[in-house]
Amino acid sequence: MKSALIVVAGIAAGLALQGCISSSADSGYFGKTDPPPGQVFRYISGPEVQSLDPPVGTGQNEGRVYMALYEGLVIYDPKTMGAYPGIAEKWDINADFTEFTFHLRKTARFSNGDPITAEDFVWSLRRGLDPKFAAEYAYIAYPILNAEGYNSGGSFVRDKVTGQFELEPATHTRRFVTSDAKPEPGKEFVPIRAEDVGVQAVDPATVRYTMTQPSPYFLGMMAHQFFVVVHRKTIEKYGNANWVLPKNIVTSGPFHLTQWVPYDRIVALKDPMYWDAANVRLEEIRFYPAEDSTTMMNLYKAGAVDALPNHCVPLPWNDFIRPLKDYMDAPEEGNFYLQINITRAPMNDIRVRKAFSLSLNREAMAKFRRIAKPLSAFIPNGIYPGYPAVNGDSFDPKRAKQLLAEAGYGDASGNFDPSKFPIDKVEFTFNTVDPWRQVAELLQSQWKQNLGITVSLKGMETRTFFTSRNKLEYQGLSRSGWFGDYMDPYTFLSLFQTPTGNNGTGWWEKSYVDKLDDANRTRDPAERFRKLAVAEQQLLESGAVIPVWVTSTDWMKKPYAKGMYPNPGSMYAWKFVYIEHDPAKWNDPAPEAKP
Amino acid sequence: MLRFVVRRLLSTIPMVLIVVSLTWGLIRLAPGSFYTNEKALPPAIEQNLRAKYGLDKPWYVQYERMIANTVRLDFGTSLKYEGQSVNAILWRAFPVSAMVGLLAYSLLLLVGITSGLFAAVRHNSKWDYASMTLSMLGISIPTFVLGPILVLSFSLGLYWFPPARWDGFATRSAVLPVLTLSVIYMAYIARLTRSGMLEVLRSDYIRTARAKGLSEPAIVLKHAFRGGIIPVVSLTGPALAGLITGTVVVERIFVLPGLGTYFINANLNRDEPLILGIVAFISITILVCNLLVDIAYAYIDPRIRY
Numbered sequence: 051m052k053s054a055l056i057v058v059a060g061i062a063a064g065l066a067l068q069g070c071i072s073s074s075a076d077s078g079y080f081g082k083t084d085p086p087p088g089q090v091f092r093y094i095s096g097p098e099v100q101s102l103d104p105p106v107g108t109g110q111n112e113g114r115v116y117m118a119l120y121e122g123l124v125i126y127d128p129k130t131m132g133a134y135p136g137i138a139e140k141w142d143i144n145a146d147f148t149e150f151t152f153h154l155r156k157t158a159r160f161s162n163g164d165p166i167t168a169e170d171f172v173w174s175l176r177r178g179l180d181p182k183f184a185a186e187y188a189y190i191a192y193p194i195l196n197a198e199g200y201n202s203g204g205s206f207v208r209d210k211v212t213g214q215f216e217l218e219p220a221t222h223t224r225r226f227v228t229s230d231a232k233p234e235p236g237k238e239f240v241p242i243r244a245e246d247v248g249v250q251a252v253d254p255a256t257v258r259y260t261m262t263q264p265s266p267y268f269l270g271m272m273a274h275q276f277f278v279v280v281h282r283k284t285i286e287k288y289g290n291a292n293w294v295l296p297k298n299i300v301t302s303g304p305f306h307l308t309q310w311v312p313y314d315r316i317v318a319l320k321d322p323m324y325w326d327a328a329n330v331r332l333e334e335i336r337f338y339p340a341e342d343s344t345t346m347m348n349l350y351k352a353g354a355v356d357a358l359p360n361h362c363v364p365l366p367w368n369d370f371i372r373p374l375k376d377y378m379d380a381p382e383e384g385n386f387y388l389q390i391n392i393t394r395a396p397m398n399d400i401r402v403r404k405a406f407s408l409s410l411n412r413e414a415m416a417k418f419r420r421i422a423k424p425l426s427a428f429i430p431n432g433i434y435p436g437y438p439a440v441n442g443d444s445f446d447p448k449r450a451k452q453l454l455a456e457a458g459y460g461d462a463s464g465n466f467d468p469s470k471f472p473i474d475k476v477e478f479t480f481n482t483v484d485p486w487r488q489v490a491e492l493l494q495s496q497w498k499q500n501l502g503i504t505v506s507l508k509g510m511e512t513r514t515f516f517t518s519r520n521k522l523e524y525q526g527l528s529r530s531g532w533f534g535d536y537m538d539p540y541t542f543l544s545l546f547q548t549p550t551g552n553n554g555t556g557w558w559e560k561s562y563v564d565k566l567d568d569a570n571r572t573r574d575p576a577e578r579f580r581k582l583a584v585a586e587q588q589l590l591e592s593g594a595v596i597p598v599w600v601t602s603t604d605w606m607k608k609p610y611a612k613g614m615y616p617n618p619g620s621m622y623a624w625k626f627v628y629i630e631h632d633p634a635k636w637n638d639p640a641p642e643a644k645p
Numbered sequence: 646m647l648r649f650v651v652r653r654l655l656s657t658i659p660m661v662l663i664v665v666s667l668t669w670g671l672i673r674l675a676p677g678s679f680y681t682n683e684k685a686l687p688p689a690i691e692q693n694l695r696a697k698y699g700l701d702k703p704w705y706v707q708y709e710r711m712i713a714n715t716v717r718l719d720f721g722t723s724l725k726y727e728g729q730s731v732n733a734i735l736w737r738a739f740p741v742s743a744m745v746g747l748l749a750y751s752l753l754l755l756v757g758i759t760s761g762l763f764a765a766v767r768h769n770s771k772w773d774y775a776s777m778t779l780s781m782l783g784i785s786i787p788t789f790v791l792g793p794i795l796v797l798s799f800s801l802g803l804y805w806f807p808p809a810r811w812d813g814f815a816t817r818s819a820v821l822p823v824l825t826l827s828v829i830y831m832a833y834i835a836r837l838t839r840s841g842m843l844e845v846l847r848s849d850y851i852r853t854a855r856a857k858g859l860s861e862p863a864i865v866l867k868h869a870f871r872g873g874i875i876p877v878v879s880l881t882g883p884a885l886a887g888l889i890t891g892t893v894v895v896e897r898i899f900v901l902p903g904l905g906t907y908f909i910n911a912n913l914n915r916d917e918p919l920i921l922g923i924v925a926f927i928s929i930t931i932l933v934c935n936l937l938v939d940i941a942y943a944y945i946d947p948r949i950r951y
Contacts (some may be wrong), residue, residue: 081801098910101727107681188681192687202689228689290727312726312737313902314811338810340900344793347810349900352800513677513915522686529682551685570838 051500078375081351083491085610088333094346095337096359097315102294102547104275105185107255107330110533110620111339111359113275118305118318118335123152123171123257124269125167126621128613137166137279137302137325144393145573147264148601150272154255161306163297169252174280176244183290185478190276190535193265195248199226205239206246217242219299221263264571266578267538273621274288274535278295278302281369304330304625324625331613341483347464348607349397356629360620365485365639368420371606380603380616381419383534384428385542386422386489388527388596389519393556396472397526401453402595403429406444407529408450409500410493415598418492419485422599428586428599429539433618436576437539442590442597447500468502476526479518482509486529519554527596528554534619537601540570546589557594577605609636646943649951650936654840657932664928665715665921671792672917679724679915683705685873698724711921720922725914734907738891739926742903744814749827752885757831758877763871766865769842776808776835783832784797792825792898809900826892830884834877838850842873878945882938886931 060441077083088094106117117125130541138152158166175194178185179201192198199206204226204600205214215227216237226242233239248260261268263631272276281300299307304326305318306401310499316337320330338355342344346362349355360382363371371377388406396402412424425431426442451466461467478493480486497503505526510518519528533551534541543566545551562585569581589595603616610633630636649727675723680686681696695701695894720731764773796905806951812818845851848868854864891905900906904923911919942949 082804100725103727106727108684135872141676181689181693181699184690184697185685186682186690186694189687189691189695198689201693202687203693204689228950291722296727311902312729312734312908338900340809342897342900345898345900346810348796348801349810352808354810511675511677512913514675515680516683516685517677535816548687551687554685 066243067520072116075332079609080347080371080374080376080606082353083633085236086354086606088224088358089331089629090334090336091332091357091611091627091629092336092355092622094340094349094359094362095356097237097325097341098339100215102299102310102316103290104278104306105183105187106279107275107566109189113621114359115273115277115316115337116303117621118303119301119307120280120303122272122274122277122278123154124272125623126273126617126619128623128626130619131273131617135153135276137271138480141269143269146571147266147268147573148261150259150261150268151252151256151481152259152260154257155325156255157301159323159325161301161321161323162281162284163323164281164283164300166302167254168257169254169277170282171257172249172251173282174251175630176247177280177285178276180244180245185276187190187274187276190271190274193261193263193268193271195223195260195262196226196242196246197248198262199224199242200244201248205229205230205231205241207233208238208240208565210236210238220233223262225489235266238363242572256536260644263567264493266570266572266575267536267540269537283467292558305332305335307393315339326625332459332624335624350608354558354607357614358602358605361601362564363421363604364607365420365488365613368604372420374606375604376609378603378605378607378616379434381430381618382601383424383430383618384531384601385428385434385535386419386529386598386601387425387428388493388598389530389555390527391522391524391554391556392594393522394475394525396457396459396475399457400525400593401457401562403596404443405450405453405501406497407593407596408446408453410496410596410598411445411500413445415489415492419489419599419601421602421604422549423602425597425600428589428595428597429542433600434537434539434579437579440583440590450501466501473503473505476503477506477524478527478529479510479515479524480510480529481512481515483512490529520551522556530554538619540566543582543585543589546594553593557592559588559592561587580618587596613640614635646940647926650871650879650940653932653936653939660932661925662712662715665711665925666708668924669711669917670922672915672920673704675915677861677915679815679917681915684713696947706784711858715921717894718854720925721918723916725785725911725916725917725919729878730828731918734883734919735904735926736920738902738904739889739905741811742835742891742896742905743889743900745822745826745901746885746890747829748814748819749824750885750888752823752879753827753831753834754881756827757834757872758838759836761877762865762870762901764835764839765842767786773839777839778833780835783828784836786828788825788829788892788894789898791828792821795825796898808948809898810912811899811901818899820896825898826895828887830880830888831879837880842857845869845873848901875942878938878941882934882941883931885937886927886934 072289095115098106099115104120104328121136124133124135125136127134137154137158141152143150143152144640154168161164167492175456177183179188179191179197181201181203188201193480206224206226218225253259259356265532278301284300285293292298297306301307303319304324307317307318307322318335320333342361343364348356350358362388375415390397390403392398416422416424426444427440431439455466459466459470478490480490487509494505494507497505518524546553547563547566565585569578572581607614610630613628614622671677708710723729723731723734758778764776767773798803806820807818810818840942851869854868891903893905893909896905908923911923943951
């Protein structure tokens, strides 16, 4: 009996090993490389989409599906993620970056054949900002004049006698107050309407966006899903809940929806009405939702899908997968950093915060994570061409101990004494999702090794963790990371523009905000970057954040999947993607797309 | 009998209400909300969302609305999946879970009972030892280990079956999830059948039957089987309920769009209406399955009367 069992186990293990090694080692690819027949692309789209209504879905998983179904004035450049002409064929920006004027293609149509006009863009933005619609990502449009006021149900303040509106001193735009405020005597509140939002159809083919203050980053932001155009008549006819159903939906992108089975598949076919349909090569895209990374890898290996979402390779597999030719490794617009609650002792002392930063060996940590490179600055290095290199803390445990001794945790001879450090007041809080448990242990060992302090680890369920971090309920340090919303350093630096929200540190300086505003008013891009870098330096000097590493993209695509590039935000313009059936051409670059 | 059934069915109403109330309270204890994310929302947007879903109302208003919804068996719309009604989600997800569950259930009854019966009749033989060793193995290997092993061998080694995803009832995609799901219960049932049968086979009425000269198949199948199967029946009720309402692990490994997948994500997403809808649905299913078991007792064992 025993021997029979051993035989069975042996066969299973043998099969598994054979499956694991042979196919990959022979070809240099992971698993099967037979292209599917025709031009049908199968992509694992990550978690199930919240909705197919573009301003509703907030994640990149939704964004990638929307990029097939909808289009905005600009789209993400397939290689650089910068602004690439979409429904707008060209645009003008005024001298101080407060007015962006887009000229629409005359040939742009919705999937039902209706022309796409400037009015459609105006209506789509107003809809997304409607407080009753309650779009989670509406704040991305807040740089637009009065967008924040309208979205938060606010009012302008008007003098009853003169009829003059009160203005913001810094921007000379109308001041607004939130709905729960009471007017002072002699003043009245004028509710902000959708028409007050800074978007305007100059003529059917021209739409203009007006900003509250200079916003050079706005163009890059416009490719975001929040700004795509939706079909007014369809939405008004079927309502917000039902217009996205396959039988009702009207779309604006290169593909139109034919099937949507939640948690199973989203199928989109090439749309003949699309303005650039002649250059769209895929006939069909199938998005398969899945969340378990091992399952994704299995489906990919068996040839059931053609590409995987970013960060899908489990950490223990990385050494095996990394050398393969179908692994996509490129710089990414994302960082991993620690936030410090500076409102509680002992972390209210900048020397202590600096000591925790100086005692991290970032080289060793990045090596452990494999898909990361050490980062001492806050902004991922090398992503934004022309952005100056900012240097943060290097690895210097000696200096770290010295700082702790100076902070009052030293013995009689002035050396740091770990036993004097209030270790019960400092913990590292993180969400217990792969790979943060391992990373937390690594951080713990770094501080143990270099400072002699054992920081306790506190793992929490994801949403519990975010709540605790953003409300400053944690003590000591917490895990944090950021993936840019658009290709500009401002997407990182603006995190600390407000004292709350994504800023879970308790650190906030007016001078920092002034530096950012000043930089954004600067016309010359190099000068603007230099000014932003000064603000970044100030953030690093505050010691409220400890940057650790910058990540790389971490996904796979079959060699026959062409026109899909590992760009910094892992967003793919599907219109350029196609399946190459001739293995001889797999290593050739895809033909350059022309806007 | 009819009175018993009616009484039991009526008693499910307060039971379900208690279960959903407890769940409702527990959801409120969990920090975070359906909109809590790595990227925090400005307070104004949080306010818009709370107003849109009535979460800005006092707790007793929200509780009252929830109870009224439960009584009408209409759980409202999901918070996470904008505009999708919970009932529509249930009716879409349940058939998938139920199909996989029923297939697994039939398989486990067939294999489990047959091998258990065989082991009992051929007590202490090679067959007995073999099937009991295998069933011990089945009980000890958790599904999250068995699933990947099956995938590794049959999907990635031999490429016989797809490694994941659901193509429908009578397709190759059903084989591995059904197998993974049924093995553990199959093993339990084999062992329960064997011990139940062994006990009955030693009882006086079987000895009487043998003394009367009845044939061995008649003794085993007609007389012993009905008594020996009772412990199995009490297990199969909850097992059926558990199998058809979806299992989180198997549905996740094989990416099945079933109730288990929705349930785990609804909890992680703090999607209150969806959590309550699924909890109510599962409670009703369990209560009904238990009732079916009790009715089955009466038919199988003449000593049981209601």
